[in-house]
Amino acid sequence: MAVESERPLRADAERNRCRLLEAAREVFATRGLEVSMDDIARAAGVGVGTAYRRFRSREEIVAALFDERISQMEELAARAAQDPDAWRGMTSFFESSLQMQVEDRGFKELLFSSVDGRERITRMRARIITVIEALVQRARDSGDLRSDVDVSDLTVLSFMVGAVVDFTSEVDPGLWRRYLALLLDGLRAGSASPLPGAGLEPAQLERAMECWHPRHH
Amino acid sequence: MAVESERPLRADAERNRCRLLEAAREVFATRGLEVSMDDIARAAGVGVGTAYRRFRSREEIVAALFDERISQMEELAARAAQDPDAWRGMTSFFESSLQMQVEDRGFKELLFSSVDGRERITRMRARIITVIEALVQRARDSGDLRSDVDVSDLTVLSFMVGAVVDFTSEVDPGLWRRYLALLLDGLRAGSASPLPGAGLEPAQLERAMECWHPRHH
DNA sequence: ACACAAGCGGATCGATCTCCTCCACTTATC
DNA sequence: GATAAGTGGAGGAGATCGATCCGCTTGTGT
Numbered sequence: 256m257a258v259e260s261e262r263p264l265r266a267d268a269e270r271n272r273c274r275l276l277e278a279a280r281e282v283f284a285t286r287g288l289e290v291s292m293d294d295i296a297r298a299a300g301v302g303v304g305t306a307y308r309r310f311r312s313r314e315e316i317v318a319a320l321f322d323e324r325i326s327q328m329e330e331l332a333a334r335a336a337q338d339p340d341a342w343r344g345m346t347s348f349f350e351s352s353l354q355m356q357v358e359d360r361g362f363k364e365l366l367f368s369s370v371d372g373r374e375r376i377t378r379m380r381a382r383i384i385t386v387i388e389a390l391v392q393r394a395r396d397s398g399d400l401r402s403d404v405d406v407s408d409l410t411v412l413s414f415m416v417g418a419v420v421d422f423t424s425e426v427d428p429g430l431w432r433r434y435l436a437l438l439l440d441g442l443r444a445g446s447a448s449p450l451p452g453a454g455l456e457p458a459q460l461e462r463a464m465e466c467w468h469p470r471h472h
Numbered sequence: 473m474a475v476e477s478e479r480p481l482r483a484d485a486e487r488n489r490c491r492l493l494e495a496a497r498e499v500f501a502t503r504g505l506e507v508s509m510d511d512i513a514r515a516a517g518v519g520v521g522t523a524y525r526r527f528r529s530r531e532e533i534v535a536a537l538f539d540e541r542i543s544q545m546e547e548l549a550a551r552a553a554q555d556p557d558a559w560r561g562m563t564s565f566f567e568s569s570l571q572m573q574v575e576d577r578g579f580k581e582l583l584f585s586s587v588d589g590r591e592r593i594t595r596m597r598a599r600i601i602t603v604i605e606a607l608v609q610r611a612r613d614s615g616d617l618r619s620d621v622d623v624s625d626l627t628v629l630s631f632m633v634g635a636v637v638d639f640t641s642e643v644d645p646g647l648w649r650r651y652l653a654l655l656l657d658g659l660r661a662g663s664a665s666p667l668p669g670a671g672l673e674p675a676q677l678e679r680a681m682e683c684w685h686p687r688h689h
Numbered sequence: 690a691c692a693c694a695a696g697c698g699g700a701t702c703g704a705t706c707t708c709c710t711c712c713a714c715t716t717a718t719c
Numbered sequence: 720g721a722t723a724a725g726t727g728g729a730g731g732a733g734a735t736c737g738a739t740c741c742g743c744t745t746g747t748g749t
Contacts, residue, residue: 265717265724291707302727307709367639404654411636411651418635419628422584425683426676429669434628436667437621441658448657452650459643466642482695482746508736519698524738 272309274299279316283361287469288317317365318375324362325379328352332386342399345390346439349413353435356417357424363417364469377461384410384457401444407454412438489526491516496533500578504686505534534582535592541579542596545569549603559616562607563656566630570652573634574641580634581686594678601627601674618661624672629655 264272278299282290292313296306310316331351338344356363369376387406394400416431416438423430440446455463481489495516499507509530513523527533548568555561573580586593604623611617633652640647657663672680 267717268725271726292709293707296727303709304711304727305725308725312708408650408654411640411647412654414639415632415636415651419632422631422684423628423672423680426680427669427672430628430672433625433667433669433671434632436665437625437629437658438654439658440663440665441654441656443664446657447660448653450650450653452644452646454650455640455644455647463640463643467639484746485696488697509738510736513698520737521698521739522696525696529737 268309271299271301271305274301275306275309276316276319280320283317283320284359287360288313288364289469317361321362321365321379324355324359324365325383328355328383329386331355332383332390335390336386336393341390341393341397345394345400348387348390349409349439350432350435353413353416353420353431356413357420357428357431363420367414367417367464368467368469369465373465380461380464398444401442401446401450403450404442405454407457407460410460411455412442485526488516488518488522491518492523492526493533493536497537500534500537501576504577505530505581506686534578538579538582538596541572541576541582542600545572545600546603548572549600549607552607553603553610558607558610558614562611562617565604565607566626566656567649567652570630570633570637570648573630574637574645574648580637584631584634584681585684585686586682590682597678597681616661618659618663618667620667621659622671624674624677627677628672629659 263269275295279295282295282298286294290313292306293303295313295316296303299306310319332348335344335348335351338347356366365376366380384406387409391400391404391406391409395402395404416435419431419434480486492512496512499512499515503511507530509523510520512530512533513520516523527536549565552561552565552568555564573583582593583597601623604626608617608621608623608626612619612621633648633655636648636651
């Protein structure tokens with residue numbers, strides 16, 4: 256990234272840049288965002304020096320990588336919005352976005368924490384939330400989604416299932432679907448008890464994410 | 473703890489031992505198990521040396537503190553088992569044991585991870601699980617709890633709500649009840665869809681807890 | 690009141706980690 | 720083949736954490 260409009264990189268340097276990005280993608284996905292530059296460099300088979308010459312910081316790599324993921328997620332939401340069955344649209348989006356989080360632990364951490372630059376992540380979350388908002392609204396209007404939940408609830412529930420993934424993926428990688436199903440049963444309209452209290456305001460949700468940091472080791 | 477049957481500690485030493493335990497209780501509850509001996513000593517207002525003289529390791533302090541918590545939890549379960557309404561018994565136990573986890577982060581981490589000695593924790597978990605087993609069985613028999621869930625599910629669900637606490641407690645300390653209610657609605661018999669797959673075997677549950685480590689910072 | 694064992698504090702050492710720089714060496718390019 | 724661009728990775732700086740050690744203080748029994 257750094258400065259554009261410079262002369263292009265030498266061929267081998269460009270090759271190393273790609274190798275670094277590819278290695279970072281892999282390492283972020285399996286071990287999360289809290290890996291050192293040394294880890295990334297080692298995975299790419301280049302020296303640390305090269306890593307730092309190409310990217311000023313880990314944040315810069317993250318930025319270069321995760322725009323793509325956000326677009327993917329927006330596309331999922333867009334497709335879900337076209338499902339004639341509002342409930343099925345919402346739940347399938349729920350499931351597929353969770354699948355993304357399962358496959359990419361770094362992305363999950365990026366969604367729910369602020370280990371990297373506040374501002375760009377806030378913007379990207381806002382984009383996603385508005386798309387989901389529509390999904391939720393539609394499912395509620397159709398009468399399938401209980402009326403006392405909102406988008407913030409969906410976000411928190413998504414976090415919950417993500418936590419289950421952390422907890423059980425070593426033992427049974429697909430188990431999270433079981434608990435997702437349970438949650439969805441609870442989300443259906445006509446469920447037993449009205450929910451106590453209210454969901455979070457957008458600002459609160461943002462602050463929750465700022466306070467939370469992904470697990471260690 | 474160390475060796476018993478020694479001559480009793482000098483009065484000031486005993487006083488410091490208590491101060492250390494008290495401080496450790498506090499620090500574990502608010503910041504989790506991953507605090508250093510220095511942290512505990514500082515909170516107790518004694519030198520690190522004193523801390524190490526009284527307790528060989530942090531694990532020893534943990535052991536000294538958390539037996540009590542386990543008993544509390546067993547007592548909760550016992551009381552719940554006497555509720556004439558099986559469903560209400562189970563849910564109230566669920567809620568009050570979660571309340572314990574909210575109030576003591578160290579205890580929560582101890583329940584779901586293996587940051588400290590495997591063996592004693594395994595034993596203590598076994599004790600609790602058998603008590604809960606009975607609660608679940610009874611609620612299922614009464615027809616209130618859906619028949620496709622088991623104790624391992626309750627454990628995982630408990631973990632999920634605990635994760636929500638981590639995520640939202642700074643912003644709205646009671647919010648977890650909202651999601652607990654949602655889960656309970658999903659747990660009621662007669663819910664929409666049968667659950668996919670099966671719950672975890674006891675050994676798998678144990679391994680999940682071994683793999684998982686509580687969050688950093 | 691006094692001697693001395695018991696206890697105390699916290700400076701300090703060693704072991705890890707991570708970030709990041711620097712420079713002697715290699716290599717692509719013109 | 721000259722030279723600018725790029726490379727690797729040793730190593731310094733700075734944090735943390737566990738654990739120890741020793742000069743000083745204090746409780747205790749007589």
